[in-house]
Amino acid sequence: MKAIMLQGTSSDVGKSVLCTALCRILYEDGWKVAPFKSQNMALNSYITRDGKEIGRAQGVQAEACRIEATADMNPILLKPKQDMIAEVIVRGEHYADMGASAYRNDYVPTAIPILRESLNKLAEDYEVLVIEGAGSPAEINLKDRDIANMKVADLVDSPVLLVADIDRGGVFASLVGTLALLDESERARVKGFIINKFRGKFSLLKPGLDWLEQHTGIPVLGTIPYADMGIDAEDSLALSSLRLKKRDESDKALRIAVIRLPRISNFTDVDPLYDEPGVTIRLIASAAEWNNPDVVVLPGTKNTTDDLRWLKQTGLAELIRQASDNGAYVVGICGGYQMLGKELHDPDGVESTYRHSQGLGLLPIHTTFHAGKRTVRVEGEVCGASFAAGQEVTGYEIHLGQTVREDGSRPLFRLTDGHTDGTIADDEAVWGTYLHGVFHNRAFTRAWLNHIRVQKGMDPVSEEVRTESERREASYTALAALVREHLDMKKLYEIMELPLPVT
Incomplete structure (x- = not known):
């Protein structure tokens, strides 16, 4: 060789x-x-x-x-x-x-x-x-x-x-x-x-x-x-280059804030948002950078509990809750999804020394951390979101912890292995998922952003959507x-x- x-x-x-x-x-x-x-x-x-x-x-x-x-x-x-x-x-x-x-x-x-x-x-x-x-x-x-x-x-x-x-x-x-x-x-x-x-x-x-x-x-x-x-990108140093990517600064652009968590992981999840027309994306790590976004994305993290405490200490947690109350759209992926829930339990200290943490309370879910990591590719279809009902999705899961929805709450995806994934609020303004790569489902992402545009009285984007494999x-x-x-x-x-x- x-x-x-x-x-x-x-x-x-x-x-x-x-x-x-x-x-x-x-x-x-x-x-x-x-x-x-x-x-x-x-x-x-x-x-x-x-x-x-x-x-x-x-x-x-x-x-x-x-x-x-x-x-x-x-x-x-x-x-x-x-x-x-x-x-x-x-x-x-x-x-x-x-x-x-x-x-x-x-x-x-x-x-x-x-x-x-x-x-x-x-x-x-x-x-x-x-x-x-x-x-x-x-x-x-x-x-x-x-x-x-x-x-x-x-x-x-x-x-x-x-x-x-x-x-x-x-x-x-x-x-x-x-x-x-x-x-x-x-x-x-x-x-x-x-x-x-x-x-x-x-x-x-x-x-x-x-x-x-x-x-x-x-x-x-x-x-x-x-x-x-x-x-x-592979290296976290590449996060600095994301700040330099071209942004649409027009008044008609959706303003998306991606929270730059201290232990952010799989940040390539947000890459497809930079390809979308009519959006402004900023990585933010302090309350001073807030600037009233239309959409907030909480990405994955290697340590959910510690990064949740950081959110609270910086004041970003309260800003996210206030933004949601005032009509902003909020999305969490993996650890970000866990943070959106009501409670996080770690009875055996699997992830952190903190045995119990209050989440942001934006989704009716509870997460408990156990030893053993779930690493699997998944595929399925949208079952809980009206804006993309029935669309096929693919992704992969890498996480500790099991998340349970409260009775009556809606899952976001139905997977081919028989499980459901994620949770979406009744008004569809807040949702979370364990699926890394969720935004790489380009048709789903476009449908979600256009849904937000319509809700805000903006014109939807009609440009052709190329599949991720084609890109x-x-x-x-x-x-x-x-x-x-x-x-x-x-x-x-x-x-x-x-x-x-x-x-």
Whole structure:
């Protein structure tokens, strides 16, 4: 099995997106290709068809390869839960909640056999592996226990391309500095540079690239333009880029506030709202940012109880209740759904030290946390909302806790496994669901937003709605075309020791 590994000079340089591009390019060129990331720290996760939880980036990359994602593509996932404590997920299943020191000192030394086994399984089915590193390979205080970068390159004898983000500045220093901190054997693995997120005039950059190649003896394989292709983000650092997305600031736009919870998870759930015409979306984390939204979205969280307490401490909880009383529409997803209820019970301290919490009281539901996480893909239809009655929906669940509706309350979805999900208020102004990806059901989202527009005396949007699968396929194809145009594909194939595709 041949491989190529992308490592970065830091987090959020675009490794995940570039790996997605290479996955689609190699697929288009006829190779049986799969993604791999040994250890991922992310709160955006993906549920495989068999109910395993992995990093969202590897799920997306598998889609770009047009294959089903498996837990072997991301054998270790770390999900930060509290300060210095993370849930450790091994091959898609909960292993333990561990402190940073315990994980580093006790678990990491046992991890290499796990990685090797997953790599061997992938080698049975695929010809080429696109490997994503994590953070930087030059964190000298962590290198002896780094199982996400050069150790993985050694395991598969993979060449490495070093990726730097020119948009944040200091690109030459970051590349040269990273090389300087690598061991000699590690530097020998670096076969090329990729300059990512370039916005400027190439003729002004070219002298610097020439100097970089002469100084290091390593070629620059490409300078990739800055582009938003709508590919799901992995890192919470990408939340900052959501603030910069184009917004409709007209008087006729619906004003949507997404609460930026301290432990926000699966924030890609709100991405489709940015694609909708006639909306203004803001991520807010304080009462000072409130500005009387028409719609409030409470997203998922890794710790519902602690983030609920934060909502109350910041004054946002009371603002949400007041907004609902005054006609605003409120939606909760997963942990956000739990917060909308009347009570949250944690008798065994599964999630928090707080055994009982009062919710926002906007939905007639009660949640109790138990050990054991539900991770499953689901599909069904809308049964409780008049604005989208009978529409088919798909999504995935990742949650602790069981939520019970009070007698007489209405579920939102009827699932094909016989269960119901979610709750919707009688006036349909407040609803919640456990379905991550609910807004990726584009017809449902458009119907919901148009329902709000009509209720507010606004004209509904009539633009065509593309399905999520159509959007994603278009994004992968466009991303691959962009990277193929700006990357030296001949040199890449040479580095990977693969024959050039016949054109």
